[in-house]
Each structure stands twice: as C-alpha cells, then as structure tokens.
Amino acid sequence: MADVLHIAQGSLRGTTIDGITAYLGVPYAAPPFGELRFAAPAPPEPWDGVRDATGFGPTVPKADYVDMYVPLFPEVVVPGEECLNLNVWTPDGSGLPVLVWIHGGAFTNGSNSVPEYDGTSFARHGIVVVSVNYRLGAEGFVYLDGAPANRGLLDQVAALRWVRKNIEAFGGDPDRVTVAGQSAGAWCVQTLLSMPQAKGLFQRAIAQSGGAQHYLNADQGRLVAGELAARLSVEPTRDDFAKLDPAVVAVAVRDLIGEIQGAPDPAKWGDLALSSQPYAPTVDGEVLENPPLPFLDPDVALLTGTTAEEARLILVASGAIGLIDETLLLQSASAYGLGADDVDIYRKARPDATPGDLLSAIVSDWYFRIPAIRSAEAHGADSWVYQFDWASPTLGSGHGVDLPFAFHTLDTPGLAPRLGDEPPVAIADTFHHVWVNFIKFGDPGWARYGNDRTVGVVNESVVSVSDPGGAERVLWEGVR
Structure with a gap:
C-alpha cells in the first residue's frame, strides 16, 4: 500500500x-x-x-x-x-x-x-x-x-x-x-x-x-432532554442548545450521568435508574x-458476548462492592426483578461469594449477559455467543477488561489499573484470533447458538460449553 x-x-x-x-x-x-x-x-x-x-x-x-x-x-x-x-x-x-x-x-x-x-x-x-x-x-x-x-x-x-x-x-x-x-x-x-x-x-x-x-x-428521551435543558437554563430545542458552548453542554451531560449513577431517584427516572444510561x-x-x-437483520452474521463479571467494573471502581450487605443485596435484587429464592440460586453456584460478589453477578446478567442471549435468540441461526473468562487482579473479568485482548494491544501504556502489570499474551492470542476468524471466515470457531445454547468460553483456549450459567439464565425468563 x-x-x-x-x-x-x-x-x-x-x-x-x-x-x-x-x-x-x-x-x-x-x-x-x-x-x-x-x-x-x-x-x-x-x-x-x-x-x-x-x-x-x-x-x-x-x-x-x-x-x-x-x-x-x-x-x-x-x-x-x-x-x-x-x-x-x-x-x-x-x-x-x-x-x-x-x-x-x-x-x-x-x-x-x-x-x-x-x-x-x-x-x-x-x-x-x-x-x-x-x-x-x-x-x-x-x-x-x-x-x-x-x-x-x-x-x-x-x-x-x-x-x-x-x-x-x-x-x-x-x-x-x-x-x-x-x-x-x-x-x-x-x-x-x-x-x-x-x-x-x-x-x-x-x-x-x-x-x-x-x-x-420517546417519553424517556423527552425526560432526559428536559432535565438537561433545565440544568442549562434553556428549552429542550435545537435552536436553544445550538446557542450554547459545546464544552458547557458536555459538562452538564457528565453531571447528569453522575446523578443517575450516584444516587438515582426511581420516582424521577423510572427504568433509567437501573440502566444508568440517559444518553x-x-x-x-x-x-x-x-x-x-x-x-435484527437475519442476513448479517452476529457474534455477541460478554465478560464473565461485567458489573465488577462499576462496583469496584465506585468502592461499593465491599459495602454491600445481605439486606442491600436483597433490596437491589428485588429492584432488578429477582426474589430471595433467586438470589439463593446465584449463591449456590458461588458458595464463597460475598454479598457484593452476588450483586455483581446479578447486575452483570441483567445489564449484559441476558441481553446478549436475547439478541442471539432473536437474531436466529447465524449467531454465536462467547464469554470472556480471564480475571484481572484489579477488576476481575469486569466490563472493558477484554478490549486490549480483542485488539491485541496489551503493550499500550496506561492499562495497568484495569489489567494489572502482566496481562497474559496467550489470552490475547486466543481472543484476537476469535475475532480474526469471524471477520475473515464468518465463523469464530465453535457451534452457533441454538437449542443447546453453545457458548465459546474464552481463556487461554476456547472451550465450547452448553448453557453456562443456565440455572441463573432461567430466572430471567419473563423478567429480562
């Protein structure tokens, strides 16, 4: 070239x-x-x-x-x-x-x-x-x-x-x-x-x-626009927003996220209090x-998946994971649609887990894993699902930990707070090649997601597992 x-x-x-x-x-x-x-x-x-x-x-x-x-x-x-x-x-x-x-x-x-x-x-x-x-x-x-x-x-x-x-x-x-x-x-x-x-x-x-x-x-969109406009003392219109300095608007955008992620009021924000995503x-x-x-277009092949512990990013970065007790765990699980018996199903699969660990697993499923599964189910036959399993010493297998492995950019400066000091190159080799194979050949290397719910579990190699976390998955039927 x-x-x-x-x-x-x-x-x-x-x-x-x-x-x-x-x-x-x-x-x-x-x-x-x-x-x-x-x-x-x-x-x-x-x-x-x-x-x-x-x-x-x-x-x-x-x-x-x-x-x-x-x-x-x-x-x-x-x-x-x-x-x-x-x-x-x-x-x-x-x-x-x-x-x-x-x-x-x-x-x-x-x-x-x-x-x-x-x-x-x-x-x-x-x-x-x-x-x-x-x-x-x-x-x-x-x-x-x-x-x-x-x-x-x-x-x-x-x-x-x-x-x-x-x-x-x-x-x-x-x-x-x-x-x-x-x-x-x-x-x-x-x-x-x-x-x-x-x-x-x-x-x-x-x-x-x-x-x-x-x-x-549309109603949620208007709610967010109205709240942001009120913070900026304008009306939620293109003409009014276009008069504002983009840098000023961007700070107001961040501050509104801070409110929703820090102390959301369900009476005010509704479902956005759970998703924490006003934009x-x-x-x-x-x-x-x-x-x-x-x-979802069935003519486009789909590879979708998550890390094993997505929500650990939120709970570890905020310092909340060690502050969650049994009462708060059950209250939070209820907000996501699960009862005490459902929490016990999560506990049974994780006998040494703290209440914070259990909440992380529940939020990870609500926010990331179950939506990925629903996408594969809705999309149809030409879908594959993966789970990235490697755990960093700082965030576990939290949200965003897998990014430098996908791009094989582990030598990028500034990754240690997310990945620790020595992220394993062998896992980058594996995950990167999963993407390469899908991009080049349309097949990541394991069976499509179907009746047996095969998932490619990624660590130093890829292992095909039928319905990992299946006991927890069924708890979300009709809920998420």
Missing part, C-alpha cells in the same frame, strides 16, 4: 510501518458546527493537493469520564472542528475483509484515537481496519425538538456509506464488512442491525458487552422506527 492514495475527496498521505499503512483523521462528514450543529451529517468537502493523514484528527465535544472511571479509561482529546473523522489501517493487498470499529464510552466518552484501538494487529492478519468518531452526549443523542433524533447513529451510517464508497482504494472489499463495537458501541451495532438505513452496508457484526434492549422510548438511541419513529431487538 502506497503512502499516498486517492479517494473521492482527494489525495491522502499516510504512514507505513512494517508493511502496515495508517491513514488517520480522514473526514467522512462535514464539521457538525455552525448551521450543521444538531443536524444530520453532511457530506465532507473535497480538498486540493495531498492531505496529511499522519496524525489523529479532532475528537468530538465531550467532558472527561465520571471521576471513578478516569484512572481506568484515559481520555484522548484532540482540538479542532473536523471531528467526524475515521482512521484506516491497511496492509498490502486487495479484496480484503474490513473491520469497522465503533467505540464505547456510555455514549458520552471515548474516541477512535484511544491507543488500545490501534488496528495494526488486525491489519497484520490481512484485515483493513476503520475506526470511527461519532457525536456523543447531547450533540449526538439527546432528543431535541427541531433536530433529527439519534444524530450519533446517523453519523455511523454516514461513515459506513463512506466505507462502501472508498474502501476499495485502501484494499478493502465493500461486500466483506464487519461492524463491531463494545459497550455503547455494541448497543449501536445492534441498533444498526435493525435500521433500514444501514441495510447492506455490512455483512457481519460483533457486539461486545452490549445488548439490543438498551434504548430510550442512548431513542425510538423516535423516524430514524429509529422500532425497538431494535425484534428487527
């Missing part, structure tokens, strides 16, 4: 290291500011000459993570307005499979320039990698009068259309595209699976730690016509 290539917008100069060329910060849509603020994404402007694509592009407006996550997920901030950009890593070749990565971060944080999302390892396996920025928080997801809903999703569709139009120039095959995401990114992936606008733009999907049940209905796709009847789960 040459350092300089031509695409529809103009010529690009990238950087080649050991046979892998990276083109960074390439605009796929116009800057979403001025008249385009809170609008649907507009096409990018062409340029003259050769554009330098050797450094990451601007990040979208956002504040830092809620305090408890700051040490675990270092943010990257790059100033500038051309924030609807993407990065491409590619080896020499043509007709190569493509991975499009949609980052997570609770719909308010993250970017395509986070170092552990480096696409080099995938490119070494003959895969063209594209990582996407999209609008976050109020800019991308708050349901405002006078603005198209789900602007962040529309950004992702625009990026996928850009890929379809341009990826052959990078050696990729536009008919061999896998779209993947983690956490909020996984919610986006499964939402895209249900959207007619995204039909035909990808053929495979990976949803890592995020299910299709997470969305807002998410809203079923508005136009951009997102229906709840995603019943409408």
